[in-house]
Amino acid sequence: MDKSYADEVARRRQAILERIEQAAERAGRDPADVRLVAVSKTVGVDEVIAAIHAGYRCFGENRPQELGRKLAGLAEHDDLPTVRFDMIGNLQKNKINAVLGRVGLIHSISSAHLAEAVSSRVLKHAGEEKADTAMKAPFVQDVLLEVNVSGEESKSGFSPDELRRAMPDLVELSGIRIRGLMTMAPRGDAEAARRTFSELRELRDELAAAYPAQDLGELSCGMSEDFPIAVEEGSTVVRLGRVVFDPAFELE
CATH class of the missing domain: 3.20.20.10 (Alanine racemase)
Incomplete structure (x- = not known):
């Protein structure tokens, strides 16, 4: 170089x-x-x-x-x-196995179906590795939930209301650990970006209060x-x- x-x-x-x-x-x-x-x-x-x-x-x-x-x-x-x-990008279900155990954090869990798929693969992997590792802490994948705060059709992720409805089930998935939220702001508009980031923080604070057992400290934006x-x-x-x-x- x-x-x-x-x-x-x-x-x-x-x-x-x-x-x-x-x-x-x-x-x-x-x-x-x-x-x-x-x-x-x-x-x-x-x-x-x-x-x-x-x-x-x-x-x-x-x-x-x-x-x-x-x-x-x-x-x-x-x-x-x-x-x-x-x-950090969109994760296809058929690529989950190529990511597990190789990344610290998946930033882009954009739907309940993807969250369930990742959790299921983690648990399947844990079962396969069970043999003589009874004393070893089970692997859990840290993830962020992607939220389409701005509502742009070109962006993936939960809408805020979709996430509110999905959270009771998401927090019960034992293969993943939800660490916070992620979003992308509209490009080229500083004020729209500020609103997007502010609304993400407010949503995180709301969910953290509603689910105090969850550590939702991360905001990836x-x-x-x-x-x-x-x-x-x-x-x-x-x-x-x-x-x-x-x-x-x-x-x-």
Whole structure:
């Protein structure tokens, strides 16, 4: 990897962290409460390695096949620190097995049927691995529930009312652990983005009060164009791709 690219990734990371810190301070938040996911879905293994050297430790992929390619590529470098991958894109049911046990968090549980399918696969896998692991804690997949707060037809996810209706059944699924909510805001409209993130936070707070046994602390929202607004509105996870990896993407 060209040293100038690696240096640019490192420079951009520092600028991103400064913007997160400034946004958190405006909202009276601790910037340490915001986790940065570098969305690596459009770059190669070399670019991921440059990002690791720059300090990134969590990456986001949206296709299981590409996730596998990245994991295999990084495994060839035994001098790298440990990193984690999250699944951030639409997950097809026939690809669930390719993701389980390989990602820390699935951000995009967009329907009750998908939640049930993931939970079922986890439990099936646990049964297959049961043999002599009786003392081992059972594997549970951490997930976020994707909410289409803005109501755009082009976006997937539960509507807020659908999620309210589905929650009693979702919290009973023993193969998954619901850690919070995820959304995507309309592009190119800062005020619409702010409303979307604010409404997601309010919905999370409502559900956390209704289901106190659940740890719903995570809010995954904010991308390259709008992450400072998301931080101001309570995001705990920002998913950044172009602003991390593309030298042509303008850093304000």
